[in-house]
Amino acid sequence: MAEEKSVQSENGKNTVFKVKSLTKVYDMGEVKVHALRGVDLELYSGELVVLLGPSGSGKSTLLNILGGLDTATDGQVIYRGKDLTRATEQELTEYRRFHVGFVFQFYNLIPSLTARENVGVVTEIAKRPMKPEDALSIVGLGDRLDHFPAQLSGGEQQRIAIARAIAKNPEVLLCDEPTGALDSATGIVVLEALEQVNRKLGTTTVIITHNADIAGMADRVVHLSSGLISEIISNTVKKSPWELHW
């Protein structure tokens, strides 16, 4: 995506994503599952957004479409003036390669590569990446560089996944329940890493969680239920991750 206009919205903030009446229907033959029923949302440059909602409310679906991993049934997703729902396969690939960092609900590490190499898979195709070692230090795994995923706990695997996502210095960071499998102390380390990336690099960050406590660190909290946005709350005071506990 060569053209990167910044779009000025009414409230003076820089819009990164503009989502317009987005719907997603899973056609299961006899039944149709409406995962998203017309979502309207704007995400601004540099903000940290938490997507909150019960299981099955469509959070992952929304995030996947934002990240160019899935296609919408109807509606639009505009990323910096470019309509993702009309992008070609090649444009989507480039979008994912240079602009987005993912942290998946299920770590999706490559089992045959070590921690460092798993990060390397991403850095070697990025434009201005961190060193894999640095990315791993940020998530506190600087001493587990040469371990294979199977030799690490679920939480540690997730932190590798985060290191992998931030290592390319992405413009947006999309995290699907990044702390779901972590104990509170480790979760805070992870969230701190995410917050630091967001603050220092100005990376627009979206974090899915069903843990309302985490919402405290967000600029805005978007509540999703049954495929619709029920409310959006702007935090006047942002807590830092180490102030959170659950």
Added chain:
Amino acid sequence: MKELDRKLFRDLWKMKGQVLAIALVIVSGVSAFVMLISTMNSLNLTRDRFYKDYRFAEVFASLKRAPENIKDRISDIPGVDQVETRVVADVKLDIEDFPEPVTARIVSVPDTGNPLLNRLYIRKGRIVDPFKDNEVVVSEGFAEAHGFSPGDTFAAVINGKWKKLTIVGIALSPEFIIQSRPGALSPDYKRYAILWMGRDALGTAYDMKGAFNDISLTISPDVNANDVLAQLDNLLERYGGLGSYTRENQISHRFLTEEFRQLQRSSEIFPAIFIAVAAFLLNVVVSRTISTQREQIAALKAFGYSNLDVGIHYIKMVIAVVLIGVAGGIALGVWLGKGLGMIYMEFYRFPYFIYELRPSVVIIVMFITIASAVAGTLYSVRKAVKLSPAEAMRPEPPALYRKMFIERTVLWRLLSHPTHIIIRNITRRPAKSFLSVTGIALACAIMLAATFSSDAVDIMVNVQFKLSQKEDMTATFVEPTSRRAANELKGIRGIEHVEGFRSVPVRLSFMNRSYRTSIDGVNPDNKLRFLLDTNLETVHLPPEGLVLTDYLGDILGIRPGDILTVEVLEGSRPVLHVPVVGLVKQYIGLSGYMDIAALNRIMREGDAISGTYFTVDSLYQTEIYRKLVDMPGVSGAIVRKDEIKNFYETQAEFFLFFTFVASILAGTIAFGVVYNTARIALAERGHELASLRVLGYTRAEISYILLGELGMLTISAIPLGFLIGRGICAYIARALGSDLFRIPVVLEPATYSLAAAVVVASACLSGLIVRHRLDRLDLVAVLKIKE
């Protein structure tokens, strides 16, 4: 893409068992290809080199006797290059400690030393002294069979006189690469020899001083051989010429050409089948391996790897496996090719063997395997990347379960729950199950194709030598003789039943096609020779007219009712017109058959016979041999038992080697297929099976689920394999049929059993290996991962 390459090596290393199995399949395919093609090329090269270096003649003719000065007139025929006259004679040999009848052809060498054409390659000793009538050079095959070296002696009956001969040299000639007695099916080095003797000495013995009875020549390349033949025949006619011919009809060359043609066909068919099967398997294995990596593919795509990047990654992986296989296959193929070449060298008497592996062979084999592997990869990678990453990251949707017919029967309730799982697993993925079954079936089929030739040989031998030939011995006469000569044989002690036969060398022509063969005449109600067709029905010889084998009928393009031109190639050489009254399907040979009375009648020769068939009392066998050697009218004798034994001895080694190698390769393929099927099933099911273990299923129960499926697939693959295998065999039989043999497609139960046994054994072995892995399934891992 350094990290991805690392992933590639680690993945390959983790799958090393499977990689090895796939590589073995490729090794088998490639080595079969390289072995046969390189042997073929090497033999051709060796033959061409030998022909060229030792000046194999291009036109040959035999005659009764012509004065030497005719040679000049032959040289004057336009297009004739070099001419060499010779004296050639057939003799009986008398070898101490070897009582069986041995015949030989003596060929003169010019008084000036080594011949101009058909030069001798002297392996040991020296060329003969042209004026010494007790010196001979003998053919290498014969010398080896009897353990002769220069200095050894034996005796020959030369023009009726018993003569002691001393071997001075051992030689090979481009004229006798296959050293076969005229009319025999296979070379017999023990009982048939080629001897070379000085022209002066041999000429004296046969009253051919200043004369010759055999001629060979070369012609310039731009001249029509048929014109030369016609003029030569014209010239030689008054000297009793028996019809000139080109290399095409020269006995050694013709056999060699036939054998090479068969080898050529084999080298086209077998490697094609092997490579096709290997490619198919590679395809199946690669696509299923890739489908087990769909989540990793999804993740790579999510990070921004393009479809092309992912495709290249898997193609590299496949090429790595293929290259291991191809390298191993070429190495093994060269080794086997040299081995096969050496075995052919026992059969074909070349002085040397030049092994050649053409770069084109390597390139072709690499191209075929890599192309088919990459094609398979592309297909499955395309399938894998087609999904959006979000979708691919979810496990494959469970197939829709529909209740099958069997589930509504009482039988269903009698089956255990694990059995239900097996049946559903097989039926819910019919395409996958079908591919597995086809793979295993192909393995079974190629086992059949590899082993069936020995069945075919047994049948041919049984029909041709045992059912249709009941005599113990055959004696041939120096020239057609009155039937009374048979009575002389009857008088010998131990000879029981005697039947005369007539065999007339002829050139048969119809329209513009012709073929040199012989017409055999026998008494229709004789008790020793039966003309059988391939259904083992006795063919009754009609009182008039000629019966041909259907194959000869095809060659001549003739049908019953047509009139055939028969040019007799002996005696007064009449040209006759004989109606063809029937065609008969036979496995071996290309003769015409007639009632002997009818044959004698059209030849206007009274009751002449060319020889006799007879049965003997084995007690007197040796005594009978001796008597036959001493009878001047008898030019040679053949013992049927020896002929069969020799056929097996000369053919067996080749067949054994070929069948052995082919079955090992086919067995390897069978194992590779079955093992991979099992491993892929394990990769696909491991998670589900581990979950069942967590739920309290025993090792035995989950093993039963996986191995039971493998067992059911294997068992249903075997009959399909038999069917495909029979098809392949029928194709091979048709493709390899030749002037000399028609190959029957009859597969013995033992052949089927062997093929099935190899497949079942591979399945058991794979099952054991997989069972070992099942026993060590990581249950905790299951809990760590989603779902």
